[in-house]
Amino acid sequence: MFLSILADATSAIRYDQLGLDPVLLDLGWFKLRWYSLSYILSIMLGWWYLGKLIAQPGAAMAKRHIDDFVFYATLGIILGGRLGYCIFYKPEMFLDPWSVLRLWEGGMSLHGGFLGTIFAIWLFCRKHKLDMLRVCDYIACATPFGLFFVRIANFVNGELWGRPTTLAWGVIFPGTADNIPRHPSQLYEAGLEGLVSMMVLWFLFWKTDSRYYPGRLVGTGLVIYGVARFGLEFLRQPDAGLENLSWGLTMGQTLSLPMLLVGLYLIFTAKSRRVRVESVSGAASVA
Numbered sequence: 001m002f003l004s005i006l007a008d009a010t011s012a013i014r015y016d017q018l019g020l021d022p023v024l025l026d027l028g029w030f031k032l033r034w035y036s037l038s039y040i041l042s043i044m045l046g047w048w049y050l051g052k053l054i055a056q057p058g059a060a061m062a063k064r065h066i067d068d069f070v071f072y073a074t075l076g077i078i079l080g081g082r083l084g085y086c087i088f089y090k091p092e093m094f095l096d097p098w099s100v101l102r103l104w105e106g107g108m109s110l111h112g113g114f115l116g117t118i119f120a121i122w123l124f125c126r127k128h129k130l131d132m133l134r135v136c137d138y139i140a141c142a143t144p145f146g147l148f149f150v151r152i153a154n155f156v157n158g159e160l161w162g163r164p165t166t167l168a169w170g171v172i173f174p175g176t177a178d179n180i181p182r183h184p185s186q187l188y189e190a191g192l193e194g195l196v197s198m199m200v201l202w203f204l205f206w207k208t209d210s211r212y213y214p215g216r217l218v219g220t221g222l223v224i225y226g227v228a229r230f231g232l233e234f235l236r237q238p239d240a241g242l243e244n245l246s247w248g249l250t251m252g253q254t255l256s257l258p259m260l261l262v263g264l265y266l267i268f269t270a271k272s273r274r275v276r277v278e279s280v281s282g283a284a285s286v287a
Helices: 002-007 034-054 063-088 091-095 097-101 110-128 132-142 144-157 185-207 216-232 251-273
Strands: 023-026 031-033
Touching (some): 034 132, 063 097, 091 097, 110 132, 132 185, 144 185
16 A cells, blocks of 8 residues: 555656756856856855854954865865765775766765865864864854755755655655655755754854854754754665665764764863963954
8 A cells, every 4th residue: 555655656746847957057068067066155155154253253263264274175075075975885986996086977975075174174273273173163154055055956966865755745756766756855954954054053153152162063063964864864765785784774874973972072061161262363352
């Protein structure tokens, strides 16, 4: 009975009838894909918003640092995201090194991008002698832009769909062999990992003194992402072969647990790191 209901696609949304195309602009010699645009928008909006954040008293870095940081972060996101995808999900790609470099074919890991960005932040802070944890707090507030736009691009690409569903908003994606409605899990992730995270971090930064407790903001961001991703894995179709690992979790859940635990640690220990904050821009200190 259940399978027969799933097979009835008459009430489901068909992806191929939504008028979506992974390629936004096709000039023949040049193609601009939504996926590429999502990264460009994420970096540009994050750049702009970070400038707004550090303009407040007690900033973790000065305006002169932003351009340099964006360069480091961009490399960290792209290299970390691609290598993370190859290591965690498609290790066989290393047998054909050129496939690792073909970024336009898709394949990025948010967990890998996170690790790559952390390494880039470490290099950046070491160069400029900045407090890495406080810098991470500010960057965490700008990160939801990327989480939102990349997930929207995943939906436009018709990839990373969810598990079968009988809900009215189930979508039949063209790449599914069974041709049954599935959760549009990309949109769920865009909402929880992107919009919810953005609203919570916005409130904590602008309406509380959380930015004076090193680790609280980035910890909150990690917890929101970890909980959202872990929970949504029950609705998202995992990559083939990574559905149920020997310890009973999917790869996405496994990679989310360390983020969740680190986030909780940073939140609960943030109070002990409350110190008098000196602004790197030379403005008056903040108690």
